[in-house]
Amino acid sequence: MTTPNPAGSLNGGVLRTPHESQFYQKRRPTTIARHMPQSPSHPFGLRPIPFILILLFSGFTLVAPVHENPALKTSFVTISTVLAAWIASLWFVRRQTGIPLSVEFVPVPSHYVQACVQFCILAYWGWFAREVGWQAPLILAQVVYLYILEALLSWSRGRTWRLGFGPLPIVFSTNLLLWFKADVFYYQFAMLTLGALGKQFITWEREGKRTHIFNPSAFGQFIVAIALIVTGTTNELTWGKQIAASFETPHMLVVIFLGGLVVQSLFRVTLMTVAAAITLCLVNIIYTRTYGTYFFVNVNVAAPIFLGIHLLITDPATSPRTNVGQVVFGTFYALAYCALFRMLDIYEVPTFWDKLLPVPILNLAVPALDRLARANVIGKLNNAWQSALSLPRLNAVHMACWIALFAFIWGIGFVDAEHPGNSIPFWQKALADGKPHASHSLVMAIGTQAEALNSGPAYNELGLLCMEGKLVKQNRPAAAKYFAKACELGDLNGCANVAGQFLFLHERRSDDDVNLAMTQLEKNCGVGSDWKSCLLSAIAYESGRGRPKNAERAMEFFIRCGNENLYAAKGLARLSLTTAVRPKELLPAAARLRTAAETGDAEAAWYLAFLHYGGIGVTRDEALARSFLETACIRGLAEACNASKSASPPAFSKPPMIVPDWSTAFPKN
Numbered sequence: 001m002t003t004p005n006p007a008g009s010l011n012g013g014v015l016r017t018p019h020e021s022q023f024y025q026k027r028r029p030t031t032i033a034r035h036m037p038q039s040p041s042h043p044f045g046l047r048p049i050p051f052i053l054i055l056l057f058s059g060f061t062l063v064a065p066v067h068e069n070p071a072l073k074t075s076f077v078t079i080s081t082v083l084a085a086w087i088a089s090l091w092f093v094r095r096q097t098g099i100p101l102s103v104e105f106v107p108v109p110s111h112y113v114q115a116c117v118q119f120c121i122l123a124y125w126g127w128f129a130r131e132v133g134w135q136a137p138l139i140l141a142q143v144v145y146l147y148i149l150e151a152l153l154s155w156s157r158g159r160t161w162r163l164g165f166g167p168l169p170i171v172f173s174t175n176l177l178l179w180f181k182a183d184v185f186y187y188q189f190a191m192l193t194l195g196a197l198g199k200q201f202i203t204w205e206r207e208g209k210r211t212h213i214f215n216p217s218a219f220g221q222f223i224v225a226i227a228l229i230v231t232g233t234t235n236e237l238t239w240g241k242q243i244a245a246s247f248e249t250p251h252m253l254v255v256i257f258l259g260g261l262v263v264q265s266l267f268r269v270t271l272m273t274v275a276a277a278i279t280l281c282l283v284n285i286i287y288t289r290t291y292g293t294y295f296f297v298n299v300n301v302a303a304p305i306f307l308g309i310h311l312l313i314t315d316p317a318t319s320p321r322t323n324v325g326q327v328v329f330g331t332f333y334a335l336a337y338c339a340l341f342r343m344l345d346i347y348e349v350p351t352f353w354d355k356l357l358p359v360p361i362l363n364l365a366v367p368a369l370d371r372l373a374r375a376n377v378i379g380k381l382n383n384a385w386q387s388a389l390s391l392p393r394l395n396a397v398h399m400a401c402w403i404a405l406f407a408f409i410w411g412i413g414f415v416d417a418e419h420p421g422n423s424i425p426f427w428q429k430a431l432a433d434g435k436p437h438a439s440h441s442l443v444m445a446i447g448t449q450a451e452a453l454n455s456g457p458a459y460n461e462l463g464l465l466c467m468e469g470k471l472v473k474q475n476r477p478a479a480a481k482y483f484a485k486a487c488e489l490g491d492l493n494g495c496a497n498v499a500g501q502f503l504f505l506h507e508r509r510s511d512d513d514v515n516l517a518m519t520q521l522e523k524n525c526g527v528g529s530d531w532k533s534c535l536l537s538a539i540a541y542e543s544g545r546g547r548p549k550n551a552e553r554a555m556e557f558f559i560r561c562g563n564e565n566l567y568a569a570k571g572l573a574r575l576s577l578t579t580a581v582r583p584k585e586l587l588p589a590a591a592r593l594r595t596a597a598e599t600g601d602a603e604a605a606w607y608l609a610f611l612h613y614g615g616i617g618v619t620r621d622e623a624l625a626r627s628f629l630e631t632a633c634i635r636g637l638a639e640a641c642n643a644s645k646s647a648s649p650p651a652f653s654k655p656p657m658i659v660p661d662w663s664t665a666f667p668k669n
Contacts, residue, residue, distance in 0.1 A: 049103070049151070050087055050147075050151040050161075053144050054080060054084050057144045057145055058076070058080035058084075061076045063137045064137075065134060065135075065182070071183040071185075072182045072183070072185050078186075079145065079189060083148050086152050090152065094155075099158075101155050101161070102161070103151075103163050104161070104163065105163050106162040106163065108165065108166065110316050111164060111166050114173075114263060114315075115168035115169045117259035117260070118168075121176065122175070122176065124249070124252070124255050125249060125252070127249075128250070129247075131242070131246065135175065135179060138179075139175050142171045142175070142188065142189070143167055143171045145189055146192050146196060147163075149192070149196050150166065150167060153196060157200070170195055170196075171192065171217075173217040173311065173312065174191065174195070176247075176307060177240070177352070177355075178224075178238055178239075178243065179240070180237055180238050181237060181239060191220040191224045194220035195217055195218075195219050195220030195221075196216065196220075198212065198219040198220065199212045200212075202219075206367065207321065211317055212317065213363055214359075214360050214363045214364075215312065215360070215363060218360055221356050222356060222360045225357060229353065234349070234350045234353075240352045241352060242451055244351075245448060245452040246452065247307075248448075249303070252303040252306075253306050253415050253416045254410070254416060256311075257310070260310035260311065263310065264314075264398075264399055265395070267316045268391065268395045269316060270395060270399050270402055271326035271398055272309070272330035272333070273310055274330065274398065274401060274402045275328075275330030275331045275334070276309040276334040277309060277334075279331050279334035280305070280309075280338070281300070281301070281409065293430050293435045293438065294421040295342075296421075297427075297444045297448070298423075298444070299419050300415055301415050305355045306415075307355075308355040312355065313329065313330065313359060313362070318366065319366060320373070322370050322373035322374065322382050323373070323385045323386055324372070324373035324378055325366070325369040329366070336362070337354050337355055341354040345437070345440045346437075346440065348472070422448070426445075427442035439471045442471065446461045446462055447462060450485075454489060456488075456494055457486065457491050457493070457494075458486075459482045459485040459491070460483060460491050460493045460494040463479040463480075463481075464479070466478040467479040467497075476505070476507055479501065480513070481509050482494075484513040487513065488516070492520065492521070495516070495517040495521055495533075496517075499518055499536040499546065500536060502514050502517075503536065503540060514546045518537065522537045522557075526560065531560075531562060531565050534560040535565070535567050535568060535571070538555075538556075538557035538568070541553040541557065542571060542575065551575055554571070555581055558572050563589070564592060566604070568589070569590075569593050570603060570604065570607060573586075573593060573607035573608075574607070574654060576617060577614070577616065578652070586611075589617070590608065590618050593607055593608050594608060597628060597631055597632075601635070602631075603655055605628045605631040605635065605637075605640070606639070606655050610652045612624045613649045626644060629644040
C-alpha cells in the first residue's frame, strides 16, 4: 500500500506534485457523450451514419478523378463492397443477439483544433498547387473511409463507436505528406487502415489512462515508408517527392507558424516546437561556419519539417507531459531529422521520409523521457520550472519566446527568404572546390528547381546527370523523360537532347516527344545563331529518322550551321558523296575538313579522300586522296587502312558514327 505524499499525488505509480497533477488534468480532452440507445423512439439517431457513409463512399466512383481512372474506380468499388459486407454482417449478428450498435458523440478539442489548422494549411497550399485541388475529392473520400473504418472496428470489438473528429487530423496530416498515385491508390487506404489499427490495438497505460502509443497518421506512414524504401518503389508509386517540392510555397512557414500558435495556446506543446527549431538553426549555423555551404542545400528550414515540428510531433496524446521531456523530445526529433536527411541523401533514398521516420520511435521513448524529467536533479529543475507560474501564464511565456525567436529569424532572412544555396552555379562551384556532400547537394538543388519551379533548364540538367552517370547512377530512360519534360517547357537544350538521344542512341520516351523536339529545333534554326538546332534537323532529314528522308532539306540545314562548323562540313561531304545533290558551299566545307584533318580528325580525312578521288567540289587528285586515307588510318580509322591498300580507288562508305560519351555528343559552342 502506498502512502500519498502530502506534497503530491500518485497516479499509475508516478509521483506528481500538485502543480503537475493540475497540468495533467487540464491536458485531458473534454468530451461530450451522447449515447443513442436502440429503441423505436430513436429509429435513426446516430446509428445509420455508417450506412450513409458507405453509400457516400461508393458515390465517389461518379466523381471525375475516380470515374476517369479504371484502376482507381476498381479500388473504390472493391473497398465499398468489403465495407458494406462487413457492416451487414455486424448488423445481422447484433440483430440476432439483440445487442445494439451503440454510438456516442465525443468531440475531442485536440482533434478538431488540429484538423482546422491542417485544413487551412491544405487550402493555402492548394491556392498555389493545383494538384491539391485535383486531390481534394480523394482526401474527402479518405475522411469518409476512416469514419466508416473506426465505426466497424469499434463495433467488431463489441464497443461503442465514439463518433467525433478523430479521423480528420489523421487524414489531413497524412495528405500533407504523402499521396499514392491513382493506379495504386488502394495503398493510401491501406496506410490509413494501419494508422487506425495502431490507434485501436497498440496502446499502453499512461498516467492512469489507457491511450494509444503512436501518432496514428505517422504510424501508418512509417510502416508504408519502410516497405517503399526497402523495395525502392517510393518514386514509382507515390507523389511524395512532388509534394515536398510544391509545398515550398511563398510564405508557407508564416502560415504554419500562425496555425501552430493556435495549437500551442490550447494544448501547451510549444516547448517541443521551440527546441526543435533552435536545434535546426544551430545545425545550419555550425555547418555553414565549418564548410562554407549549407546543410539543407537550398533552405535553412524547409516547409515540410516546419510542419513536422508544429503539427506532427505535437499530438498531446503521444508527446511528453513534462517541460524537460518536451525539450528533449523536440531536440531529438530535430537531430534525428538532420541525421536521416544526410543518410537518405547519401544512399539515394527520397529525403522526404526524413521528417516522418523518427516520430514513432520517439513516441515509444515518451514515458522514459518523462521519467528522466522527474528524476534526481533534472526532476527538481523540471518541478521548479513547471511551478514557477500558473500553467496558462507559463505557456504564454513559452509562446512569447517562440514568437520572438521566429520574428528574429524571419526578420534577418534566415527563413522565408531567398537562399544562396538555391542556385545551381553555387553548388557547381562547391563541387569544383571539393566541398563535402557537394555532389549530392547539386543533384538535390537541380531536382528541387525542376520540381518546385517547373524549370525546363533544370529538367534538362537532370537528364544530363542521368545520361552521364557521374553524380547519380546512369539511367537513360529517366534521361529521356527529363529531356522531354524540358522540351515541353520550352527549353531548346532539352529539345536538342531529345533529338540527339534519338538520332545517335536510338532512344526516346515516345515518338511524340521526338516530333515536338524536331519541330522546335527547326523553328529555331537560324544561320549561325543556333547551329545545334540546325545540325540535328539536318541529320534527321539525312537519316530519315524523326523526319522524312530528304537530302535537299538536309543540305539546307547543314548550310545554315555556317561555314566554320565542322559537323556541318562533314554532313555536306556525306550528302555530296551519297546523293546527286551538290551544294555551292562545298569548297569552304572542304577547307574546314582539311583543317580538321591536319589536326588529327580521322573522319574529316576520310571524307576528303573520297572528295578528291571523285573531284567533287575539289580537284581530282588520287595521290592526295591516298594521302588522306593514310592520315585517317594513322588516326585509327580501320576502314581507311583497308581502303589505302586497294590498287584502285575504293568505293565510298560512311564511317561508323561513334558517340563515346554524352558530353561529346553535343559539343558546346
